[in-house]
Amino acid sequence: MNGSARLSAGLKALPDKIDSFASTQAAWRFYANEAITLSGLQQPLTDAAHAGIAQHCSRYALCIHDWSRLHYRHENKTDTYAITHATDVGYDLQTSLIVSDQTGQPIAPVAQRLVSAEGSYATYGATTLAPQVQTHLDEVSDCIEHLAAQGFAKPLVHLIDREGDSIGHIRRWESAGCRWLVRVNDNPKVEHAGQELACKDVANTLSFNKTRQITYRGKVHWQWIAETAVTLTRAAKPSQKKGYKPKEPGAPVAARLIVSRIVSDEGEVLAQWLLMSNLPEVDAATLALWYYWRWQIESFFKLLKQAGHQLESWQQESALAISKRLLVSSMACVTVWEIAAAKTQEAAELREFLMKLSGRQVKRSKPITHPALLAGLWVWLSMLEVMEAYTPEELAALKATAMQFLGKDV
Template identity: 45%
Template sequence: MNVTQKLSHGAKALLDGSAAFAHTQALWRFLRNDQIDLPKLAQPLLALAHEEVPKVCDTYALVMHDWSRLNFHRHTSKTDKVQMTHATDVGYELQSSLLVSDRDGQPITAPAQNLVSADGMLQTRHAKVQSEQAHLDELSERIAWLEQQEFGKPLLHIVDREADSVAHLRHWSERGCQWLVRVKAGSLVSVDGKSVKPSDLAPSLNYTQTRAVLYHGQSAIQEVGQAQVVLTRKAKPKKIAANGKRVVPVPGAPLPVRLVVSRVYLKGRCVAEWFILTNLPASIPAGRIALWYYYRWNIESFFKTLKSAGLQLESWQQETAQAVARRLLIATQACALAWRLMRQQTAEADEARTFLVRLAGRQMKRTRPVTLTALMGGIFSLLTMLEALKHYSIEQLEAFAQTLLQPQLE
């Protein structure tokens, strides 16, 4: 639960009577224990998904899929790092799927995660290291696995522009998956038998104001328009044939989908525009589709919490991807526990959140009195207090305070 500092080498020790080194050594042994595979360590996250999804989701359980690079180029002790682009872009790649409530956009848990290293791909759904795959090919397998889990609500898979691949969209539709993907402005769709770019089609749509939104802290208006289109273009695989030439584009069956265009206006000027394709039925309003895509930013916030705004993942000193992956799952469970407290709508939960934020010692904005990292910091402080009370009496604690505060006599 501890929100670590950048220079923290491991989890802080609770006041259970053991020395800090004993905690550090126990964590080191746990993270190097080969008998603790990732699927076993991910079981609590899966159990939480089965428990919470039926409670907090109405129509769909939203699944946000994304990729994030973990930079460890200064960590010379990690010998299984992989170079992703340039010379200093060295480390591991995190691939995560985050469950989010369609009711209010609150995160639930991350039931599937991968970590790519030079030795291959570590996955929470496989005990053995797998060969690395192209992003969307691996994502197709992850989506199929998530569909098999039967969390109690249909899944809606939401991906950013990297999933603008007609071959994969056709494949997911053929398997009966519901998806919502942001596409590039220049991707071709077919309307009345003619190919057109979404950016060229957008001006002719009828738009409806859906809600007030904040754009860089300023009040703005969101408008949404939609059209029925068909994907008829050929797939263009990036794979290279044995003769070294690019594979010939592959035709596919026409795929009827909906194009939803979301625009944000600030002082009469369009400052943001999204082009979204989905195979959701017409019964789902376009405004709700735009809102569900907006909820995708939860996975960006999750990565930020892991990397810089809370758990300082890129400063972890574990020397292998296996150890980092195990600690990552522990950190994810801490996030899931705090997310559950944030979702609870009771007077007791409100009081608990207020107390924990105060205990964390955070200066909060009036418009945002509770954050994930503040809750996690408060929870760790509370656990430390409870552990101290198990091993020290009130009189002993008061004596420690007296020793600290009383004038030192010569």
């Protein structure tokens, strides 16, 4: 009798005595209100990031940047666009998520940008509709500059997947003095030991150290780590989307190449990641672990799109309204992350209680999940609202009516 959340695209209404349509109308007015700005909705998330960094981070705060496409087929959304091809229709979401450098615990999203056919809406920079940024890395570079001015208690280390392997943008980050950790591709060449070699060829010359056991595709294997100093000297290749642009030479960039391999007991290399960073004082094994925690932003997208909020079923009719609701949903995620990370006995009891209320089935090895905590918290808030809105006599009468339909005696 548990209805599928995907079929309930609108905001849920608390079970008080207010008509459900009134809640829908109130939500519409809230998201349509011009006084409700993205920067204003972002502020509680930024405050949570400041508090979380001070509490959960040791030397650095990890800032993970990534993009996710939001697919919509709704005819009432007139500002969607074909992101890559004719059937890839929707919006493009860029998010920057802070996680702990000690545990990988997600703390809070500190910046978001939603790109539509008409332009983009961001929680930073322009307060109104801005022109579309030409490339993802231009977006994230602007975001990095914004975050540098926020005065966080710990320095940020910016983590980006292979899309961040752009020497032109790396030079921009270097000139801005930011700390970065990027996964790089196999073939771009670097200078190493007086030779110009592809990154994968440099990796094959290194000696590896057995570091830690990790789970890879459901099985436990050993992770092996190697590192070396390299220099990036190649010219940048600007985006050619708006016409031909010549290569742009630039200053050499000194960096560390960290190679992470997952190796079976038989010696077979099951996976390999080539990482590059300008952090001189953090050991290679820690940098590899930090990159592993980059997966937290994928879990955040899953919580928004599939396992919690069903983002791609929302019925708001514009990118601006979607952006506002997205920030409100992000606040719910931050609340759940704080409950999951709390170390007190009271928090542990609350987690156990919320898991029971959620009705979710979980693995023995993973008794707590963020989607289940989110679902359980909603049930608990609904229960509290019911107890405040209805008298015991009214609840008893409703119970008697329900039991008649269930075919049981009261």
